[in-house]
Amino acid sequence: MKSKMVETKFTKVYFRIFPMERMVWDYVKILDDHKTIYIRCLQELAKSKENVIPTFWTFQTDQVFYNNSQKEVYDSVITDVLDNISQGQDVIITAYGQTGTGKSLTISGLHHSYEDRGILPRLIPDLFRMKKTATATRNDIKMCIQVSFVEISRSTIVDLLKPYPNLENSLKNISKIKVRNEDEVYKLIFRGEGRKEYSENSPYPSHLCSSICTFYITTRNVAMQNNQLSQCKLHIVDLAGTDTMGNFSCFFKNPHEIGRGNLAKTQLEQFFLVLSADIPEQIKVKYRLNPIIQYLGTSLSNSSVLRFIGHIRVEREDLLLTISMLRFGELIGGLKASKYEIKTDNNEVSLEKMHQLQEELKTFKIENKYNSILMHQDLARSLNEERFAHVQRTVNEYLQNKITELTLLNVCEANIALEILKLMCKKCEGEKVKDAFPAKLKKLPSSSNKIHPKSSRGSTKTSSTSTVTNKINEEKEKERMNMAKSRSALSSVKISRDTVPSLRDSSSKTRSKTSSTSLLRRSLTERRKSQSSASNRESRPKSKSDSVLMPDEIPPEYGEAWGLYMKEKIEEYRNFVELYERNELDAKTSYKLYLTELDNLRQIKTQIDKFKKIFLHQAKMTREFQNMDLRDEHGELIPSEFERCCLEEMRKAEREHADKQEVVLRSQSELKMYINICKQVKRELKENFDQYCREKYQMPLIESLVDDVTMLNIEDIFEEAEEEELKETKADNVKTVENKEMKEFERFKFLTANEKRKRKLYQMKHKEWIWY
Numbered sequence: 001m002k003s004k005m006v007e008t009k010f011t012k013v014y015f016r017i018f019p020m021e022r023m024v025w026d027y028v029k030i031l032d033d034h035k036t037i038y039i040r041c042l043q044e045l046a047k048s049k050e051n052v053i054p055t056f057w058t059f060q061t062d063q064v065f066y067n068n069s070q071k072e073v074y075d076s077v078i079t080d081v082l083d084n085i086s087q088g089q090d091v092i093i094t095a096y097g098q099t100g101t102g103k104s105l106t107i108s109g110l111h112h113s114y115e116d117r118g119i120l121p122r123l124i125p126d127l128f129r130m131k132k133t134a135t136a137t138r139n140d141i142k143m144c145i146q147v148s149f150v151e152i153s154r155s156t157i158v159d160l161l162k163p164y165p166n167l168e169n170s171l172k173n174i175s176k177i178k179v180r181n182e183d184e185v186y187k188l189i190f191r192g193e194g195r196k197e198y199s200e201n202s203p204y205p206s207h208l209c210s211s212i213c214t215f216y217i218t219t220r221n222v223a224m225q226n227n228q229l230s231q232c233k234l235h236i237v238d239l240a241g242t243d244t245m246g247n248f249s250c251f252f253k254n255p256h257e258i259g260r261g262n263l264a265k266t267q268l269e270q271f272f273l274v275l276s277a278d279i280p281e282q283i284k285v286k287y288r289l290n291p292i293i294q295y296l297g298t299s300l301s302n303s304s305v306l307r308f309i310g311h312i313r314v315e316r317e318d319l320l321l322t323i324s325m326l327r328f329g330e331l332i333g334g335l336k337a338s339k340y341e342i343k344t345d346n347n348e349v350s351l352e353k354m355h356q357l358q359e360e361l362k363t364f365k366i367e368n369k370y371n372s373i374l375m376h377q378d379l380a381r382s383l384n385e386e387r388f389a390h391v392q393r394t395v396n397e398y399l400q401n402k403i404t405e406l407t408l409l410n411v412c413e414a415n416i417a418l419e420i421l422k423l424m425c426k427k428c429e430g431e432k433v434k435d436a437f438p439a440k441l442k443k444l445p446s447s448s449n450k451i452h453p454k455s456s457r458g459s460t461k462t463s464s465t466s467t468v469t470n471k472i473n474e475e476k477e478k479e480r481m482n483m484a485k486s487r488s489a490l491s492s493v494k495i496s497r498d499t500v501p502s503l504r505d506s507s508s509k510t511r512s513k514t515s516s517t518s519l520l521r522r523s524l525t526e527r528r529k530s531q532s533s534a535s536n537r538e539s540r541p542k543s544k545s546d547s548v549l550m551p552d553e554i555p556p557e558y559g560e561a562w563g564l565y566m567k568e569k570i571e572e573y574r575n576f577v578e579l580y581e582r583n584e585l586d587a588k589t590s591y592k593l594y595l596t597e598l599d600n601l602r603q604i605k606t607q608i609d610k611f612k613k614i615f616l617h618q619a620k621m622t623r624e625f626q627n628m629d630l631r632d633e634h635g636e637l638i639p640s641e642f643e644r645c646c647l648e649e650m651r652k653a654e655r656e657h658a659d660k661q662e663v664v665l666r667s668q669s670e671l672k673m674y675i676n677i678c679k680q681v682k683r684e685l686k687e688n689f690d691q692y693c694r695e696k697y698q699m700p701l702i703e704s705l706v707d708d709v710t711m712l713n714i715e716d717i718f719e720e721a722e723e724e725e726l727k728e729t730k731a732d733n734v735k736t737v738e739n740k741e742m743k744e745f746e747r748f749k750f751l752t753a754n755e756k757r758k759r760k761l762y763q764m765k766h767k768e769w770i771w772y
């Protein structure tokens with residue numbers, strides 16, 4: 001395969017400035033070209049140097065975004081990216097920067113409106129459009145898209161495409177899901193978004209770890225043997241925010257969480273330092289310590305398309321971090337170009353291959369023609385009397401051991417030979433020869449009458465000539481002679497079953513006919529032979545109640561007994577179903593209520609934290625600032641009015657929190673109760689069925705199955721509730737929203753919320769309550 005080596009620079013670095021209500025441009029300036037950015041030298045900001053002429057650091061970028069819409073950012077960053085992907089080149093798009101500067105908004109924007117959706121949701125329809133264009137013109141080209149979505153902290157990897165708890169030990173176990181349309185990807189990423197780790201106390205959904213969404217795009221030419229044309233990866237990375245302890249922007253993060261973000265950025269920086277150095281040997285993946293670098297693997301090299309979007313603030317307190325981000329960008333931007341191999345002549349290759357394949361196809365076609373002539377030729381037309389006589393002779397000789405092999409030219413001859421053999425067998429058993437000749441032979445043309453005994457017999461009715469009769473008699477005599485000879489030979493003839501498929505089939509039919517016993521026993525043996533219970537379930541008639549109360553735990557062997565039970569004990573069965581469905585409905589309602597209450601509880605908790613960490617702190621600072629350290633006669637500090645108000649509000653919220661906890665616990669036990677009733681109904685139904693089996697067949701259900709009612713999976717009920725919700729949202733949206741893509745985006749949002757709840761629920765189930 002020919003290829004072209006090109007030396008190109010694929011790295012681009014962008015910066016997005018966080019907008020403020022009142023922007024102060026004293027420390028940061030942007031040139032009109034929107035590519036050069038100036039940052040005030042920090043040394044000059046010291047008090048002693050207040051009146052010096054300001055000097056600035058200069059940084060060159062590929063574009064600086066300030067007050068740009070999400071669409072503008074997307075259009076700039078994605079230029080050429082889709083072309084690179086279609087050529088099979090790996091792409092990494094990364095957002096990095098200080099905490100709360102808009103990385104997640106740029107990358108996902110999933111928590112925002114459709115208009116403010118980020119790069120990831122905008123790329124999805126474009127990717128599928130690309131797939132459509134690539135496959136539209138050529139039927140032999142197929143493109144497959146798979147998705148992975150992971151969250152990486154200091155040293156652990158979480159698979160966001162699996163339900164919580166989804167911690168993975170190895171990169172090999174990360175799921176890679178094939179997606180066929182936008183809807184499927186949206187569902188996955190919205191769910192994954194909900195499974196991420198968020199800060200509990202931040203005023204916006206702040207991510208504590210880095211996340212990577214990867215698309216694996218494989219193009220194949222199905223007409224070729226070695227059919228993979230290209231395979232590439234598109235990684236979309238949202239790095240954890242970096243920060244400094246004590247900064248107001250990260251008040252909700254603990255030192256561990258801040259350290260995690262800083263470490264990720266520092267290790268990446270180190271890696272790029274080595275990449276940019278002129279070292280002859282590329283760093284091997286196994287030396288990449290950081291899990292993000294390991295995960296990105298060979299995609300993280302200077303021959304891939306790299307798009308880095310730095311996020312910065314321009315306030316004085318953030319300048320140090322801003323400069324650090326710009327320097328990081330400068331380092332990436334300065335990466336040396338590397339040689340990249342582009343397959344330039346796919347068409348040439350495919351043409352060459354195409355010629356070869358066409359030649360092969362020609363040969364196959366001719367071979368196939370001959371085969372079909374030999375296989376399907378009609379007996380009456382193609383097997384003339386000489387040939388028929390020859391077959392008969394050959395079979396006789398074979399039976400008399402004169403020859404060791406039966407040479408037959410086609411299936412027709414084989415059929416005739418078999419018929420003759422069959423006939424011989426019958427003769428051996430003393431049956432009449434006359435009636436035993438195959439019906440097919442009657443149809444032979446009249447020319448064959450001379451030889452064909454049955455046809456000859458027919459012709460005797462009409463023909464009066466003695467020659468014909470004589471010939472018939474001769475034939476009969478001959479036949480008799482042959483039979484006598486062959487009788488002795490026949491005892492030594494062994495016809496292998498493998499060479500006669502029809503024999504094999506008929507014998508199996510006979511076997512199956514004779515193996516019938518009682519209903520249940522037969523059902524047991526037959527069903528045991530069948531492969532999986534899943535396929536059995538598919539073949540069963542499906543009614544709603546059947547799916548509810550003919551659960552997996554009843555073995556498929558009991559299927560027929562279950563059918564009879566449903567007929568005979570229908571009243572009892574209906575009662576069970578009714579009770580089960582009523583409780584299941586109650587469980588669903590109760591679950592929804594429980595989640596709402598849980599949400600309320602969380603909100604109150606956030607409010608309490610806000611009072612504790614922000615308002616009270618502010619009140620205290622204000623009092624200290626105003627030097628209002630008033631003390632009572634016992635020397636106790638008298639709180640200011642502001643502090644008193646905050647304390648009062650906080651206590652009120654704490655009382656509310658305690659009440660809400662009570663409500664949550666109550667709804668939790670209510671939910672448990674409904675689930676237990678459902679389980680009980682199932683158990684009782686099984687016992688009832690077991691009783692029925694004992695009475696009817698004197699055969700109980702397997703003991704362990706009666707006792708062990710599979711845990712009624714609460715997640716199943718919730719999944720169902722979720723699906724219902726999805727349908728409802730879909731229906732609602734159809735009424736209100738016009739735009740199709742917008743509808744899709746908005747209707748999947750609740751999936752994120754649901755996943756967050758599920759994660760919380762899991763954590764709460766496995767955690768002890770903290771009482772205030």
Ligand SMILES: Nc1ncnc2c1ncn2[C@@H]1O[C@H](COP(=O)(O)OP(=O)(O)OP(=O)(O)O)[C@@H](O)[C@H]1O
Nearest residue numbers: 019098099100101102103104105204205206207241
């Ligand atoms: N360019 C912008 N325009 C308007 N709002 C913005 C912009 N950038 C960020 N925000 C807002 O700032 C808040 C923080 O944004 P976002 O969550 O994207 O930051 P982040 O860098 O991902 O934070 P973290 O590091 O904590 O995850 C959000 O409420 C977001 O809406």
